[in-house]
Amino acid sequence: MSDPSPDAAILAAWLRNATPWEAAVREQRIESRRLVTDQAIVAAVKAVAPCRVLDLGCGEGWLARALIAEGMTVTGVDAVPELVEAARRHGDGAFHVVAYEQLAAGVPGAPFDAVVCNFSLLGEQSVEQVFAALPALLVPGGHCIVQTLHPLIACGDAPYRDGWREGSWAGIDGDFKEAAPWYFRTLESWVGLFMRHGLTLEVLREPLHPATQRPAAIILIAVRSENLIY
Amino acid sequence: MSDPSPDAAILAAWLRNATPWEAAVREQRIESRRLVTDQAIVAAVKAVAPCRVLDLGCGEGWLARALIAEGMTVTGVDAVPELVEAARRHGDGAFHVVAYEQLAAGVPGAPFDAVVCNFSLLGEQSVEQVFAALPALLVPGGHCIVQTLHPLIACGDAPYRDGWREGSWAGIDGDFKEAAPWYFRTLESWVGLFMRHGLTLEVLREPLHPATQRPAAIILIAVRSENLIY
Numbered sequence: 001m002s003d004p005s006p007d008a009a010i011l012a013a014w015l016r017n018a019t020p021w022e023a024a025v026r027e028q029r030i031e032s033r034r035l036v037t038d039q040a041i042v043a044a045v046k047a048v049a050p051c052r053v054l055d056l057g058c059g060e061g062w063l064a065r066a067l068i069a070e071g072m073t074v075t076g077v078d079a080v081p082e083l084v085e086a087a088r089r090h091g092d093g094a095f096h097v098v099a100y101e102q103l104a105a106g107v108p109g110a111p112f113d114a115v116v117c118n119f120s121l122l123g124e125q126s127v128e129q130v131f132a133a134l135p136a137l138l139v140p141g142g143h144c145i146v147q148t149l150h151p152l153i154a155c156g157d158a159p160y161r162d163g164w165r166e167g168s169w170a171g172i173d174g175d176f177k178e179a180a181p182w183y184f185r186t187l188e189s190w191v192g193l194f195m196r197h198g199l200t201l202e203v204l205r206e207p208l209h210p211a212t213q214r215p216a217a218i219i220l221i222a223v224r225s226e227n228l229i230y
Numbered sequence: 231m232s233d234p235s236p237d238a239a240i241l242a243a244w245l246r247n248a249t250p251w252e253a254a255v256r257e258q259r260i261e262s263r264r265l266v267t268d269q270a271i272v273a274a275v276k277a278v279a280p281c282r283v284l285d286l287g288c289g290e291g292w293l294a295r296a297l298i299a300e301g302m303t304v305t306g307v308d309a310v311p312e313l314v315e316a317a318r319r320h321g322d323g324a325f326h327v328v329a330y331e332q333l334a335a336g337v338p339g340a341p342f343d344a345v346v347c348n349f350s351l352l353g354e355q356s357v358e359q360v361f362a363a364l365p366a367l368l369v370p371g372g373h374c375i376v377q378t379l380h381p382l383i384a385c386g387d388a389p390y391r392d393g394w395r396e397g398s399w400a401g402i403d404g405d406f407k408e409a410a411p412w413y414f415r416t417l418e419s420w421v422g423l424f425m426r427h428g429l430t431l432e433v434l435r436e437p438l439h440p441a442t443q444r445p446a447a448i449i450l451i452a453v454r455s456e457n458l459i460y
Contacts, residue, residue, distance in 0.1 A: 152382030152445075159443035160436070187417075191434040201431050204421040206390070213389035215382075 006164050006181045007123040011079055011099070013167070013180030018082035020174035022060040026090075029173050032209060036216040040207035041118045041147045042066050044219045047203070048143040050113035056103075056130065057120020061087025061095060067116075068093055075109045100126040103133035110137050116145045119217075124164070124183040131197040138224040144199055150206065150218040151187045162189050187218070194222045236394050236411045237353040241309055241329070243397070243410030248312035250404035252290045256320075259403050262439060266446040270437035271348045271377045272296050274449045277433070278373040280343035286333075286360065287350020291317025291325060297346075298323055305339045330356040333363035340366065344373045349447075351378060354394070354413040361427040368454045374429055380436065380448040381417045392419050417448075424452045 014021070028034045045053065045067055055064045058076030060083050067074045068091065077098040078084050087095040098107060100123075115137050121127045134144055151160075158165065167179035185193070194201055199222035206215035244251070258264045275283065275297055285294045288306030290313050297304045298321065307328040308314050317325040328337060330353075345367050351357045364374055381390075388395065397409035415423070424431055429452035436445035 150382075152380075160438060160445060161443075186436055188434050188436045191431070195432060201421070202425060204418050206416055206418045208390060213391075215390060 005125070006183070007126045010123050010126070010180040010182070013178065014080045014083075016177045017169075017179075018080050018086075020176050022083060022086045024172050024174045025060050025062055030171070032216045035211075036207045036209050037119075037147060038062075038066075040205065040217065040219060041116065041145070042070070044145050044147070044203075044205060044221060045072075045114060045116050046070060048114055048145065048221065050143065052109065052112045052114075054107060054110070054112040054115045054137060055093075056115055056117045057100075058087055058095065059083045059120070061090055061093065063116065063118050064093045064095070065091040075107065075112070077103075077107055100129045100133075103130060104136065107137060111139045112137055112142060113139055114143045114145060118147045119149075121146060121148060122180070122182045127183070127193070131193055131199075135198055135224060140224060142224050143202075144194070144222050144224070145219065146190075147217050147219045148190070150215040151185060151190065153214055154184065158184075160186055162186060190218075190220060194220065198225050199223065200225055235355070236413070237356045240353050240356070240410040240412070243408065244310045244313075246407050247399075247409075248310050248316075250406050252313060252316045254402050254404045255290050255292055260401070262446045265441075266437045266439050267349075267377060268292075268296075270435065270447065270449060271346065271375070272300070274375050274377070274433075274435060274451060275302075275344060275346050276300060278344055278375070278451065280373065282339065282342045282344075284337060284340070284342040284345045284367060285323075286345055286347045288317055288325065289313045289350070291320055291323065293346065293348050294323045294325070295321040305337065305342070307333075307337055330359045330363075333360060334366065337367060341369045342367060342372060343369060344375060346375045348377045349379075351376060352410070352412045357413070357423070361423055361429075365428055365454060370454060372454050373432075374424070374452050374454070375449065376420075377447050377449045378420070380445040381415060381420065383444055384414065388414070390416055392416060420448075420450060424450065428455050429453065430455055 053072050053074045055076040058078050064074040064076040074093045076095040079099040081097050084095045084097045164181045165184045167182050169176040169179050201222045203221040205219040209216040282303045285306040288308045294304040294306040304323045306325045309329040311327050314325045314327045392415050394411050395414045397412050399406040399409050431452045433451040435449040439446040
């Protein structure tokens, strides 16, 4: 048998790390999330004032719960059954096991006013599949909100080019097993991904880490064009 | 008398450094321009296929000449009379002495299909004045193309926040006098500047320096919305 594709390796890594991940998120062990990015993504979603939200790659569901507390109706999907079960256990909201390649076939409750992806777009082909499905998941004028690693910060010493990178659980306490690779995208590549799929960038945010005074992440807010070209 | 504003200090610095600057550009002494950013800005303008172009902050006119060679009709404006005279001396094209605060009053030949600003947006209030004038300078559907220092690269060790920074001529041979301060903007701030002025970002480019494998600059291409909100 040949090695699985890097995209399949990402899912395999989440399947084998679901338990320690759920604990790390629930116990707020990730400093940058606790100090910066959790509140930044909630504020970004609130900024577009959606009624019905899809939390795409919802994990154990903390963001869905936070958005429900703000009065939104939230559906969460994730490819990892153990995390979806945890989300159902810990709060309200409709949670479904849906792999990214299944999104194009539809999600219960679609279309949504907003689709939010919080550090959940880690692959190459799988992310293309998400973006290809977005027009069907969003109402016209609906928003897509992505928070991800800031390319210029996450690049490290490697050349600044799209490509697969080795993953790591460094900085997160827990009984983690082998990490997945992840697909690095330049800022040019991220912006191009939105444009190619009929999404117009409206806002770009760079939430600052108070200790480093550098962006802890990047948030892109885009709107589905009313008149899609394709 | 009080000190001049930082924005006024920028213009004063260009007035006193016009002669060595003209020589540095004409003799291609700036490596990043020679290797990367000159061809990147020409390619970016060609990508939107404009007929009539305004080269805003044209300096000694190299870009105007390059765009004329591509078949475009080019008007160049700059606040520094010595540089405008050099531009007139070295090539075709209509060149005018216009300070940024005068742009809103109009430019001969306006409106244009594209306005290009190549490393010419260095101030705080003066840049706001440029953006406020853009809707009057561009046809509906016209493009604004800005090449500038890449915020994440140019930030250095200072906090990643908008603010005035000390300038320097480091890396450029020539008989330069005191450099001007410049106003650092985060990426979030740059993108917000476009959005606030009715310009929709279409493309973001990060031309790579072949030696460092890091972006040598950032290029933002935005379109004037057909239906301005304000």
